[in-house]
Amino acid sequence: MKNLILNMLLIAIISCNPQKSIIKQQRISWGYKNWVKDFKDRTFCKCLLVGYGQKRIVDSIYEIDKIYYNPIAIAIFDLKIDSVLQKELLKMRSDSLLSISIISEAAAGKTVFRHCLNFYKSKELNSVVKMESLKWSRISNIDSLVYKTIPTF
Numbered sequence: 001m002k003n004l005i006l007n008m009l010l011i012a013i014i015s016c017n018p019q020k021s022i023i024k025q026q027r028i029s030w031g032y033k034n035w036v037k038d039f040k041d042r043t044f045c046k047c048l049l050v051g052y053g054q055k056r057i058v059d060s061i062y063e064i065d066k067i068y069y070n071p072i073a074i075a076i077f078d079l080k081i082d083s084v085l086q087k088e089l090l091k092m093r094s095d096s097l098l099s100i101s102i103i104s105e106a107a108a109g110k111t112v113f114r115h116c117l118n119f120y121k122s123k124e125l126n127s128v129v130k131m132e133s134l135k136w137s138r139i140s141n142i143d144s145l146v147y148k149t150i151p152t153f
Contacts (some may be wrong), residue, residue: 080132
């Protein structure tokens with residue numbers, strides 16, 4: 001009888017962990033189950049902006065297309081995405097310079113969209129996602145990360 005009561009008490013304590021309930025609710029409300037697609041989509045969109053690299057174009061896109069305002073992406077994804085895209089920007093610049101001497105002048109120049117699409121489908125981006133999944137799974141309070149980056153008033 002004493003063991004039964006102890007076991008029931010232990011089960012009650014384990015099942016009533018409020019932290020697990022909070023993080024579960026946060027993950028539902030922030031769309032955690034879609035984070036891989038969201039991360040890759042965000043990477044593709046930001047790759048285009050970095051690739052085109054003209055402040056006027058980028059500012060216009062940010063003003064017109066509200067998809068770029070994504071609190072989770074800004075708070076959690078962007079730091080990693082921006083660092084990964086620096087390497088991709090160097091590749092795009094190199095490819096653009098090479099194309100000038102290889103193909104006709106009319107067809108030479110940037111191939112930003114194709115490069116970003118290929119990167120979107122690449123094993124390299126998949127490995128970045130895999131590393132980020134560890135980071136995502138260890139987040140104990142999504143709201144605090146978002147509100148630290150994007151304060152609410």
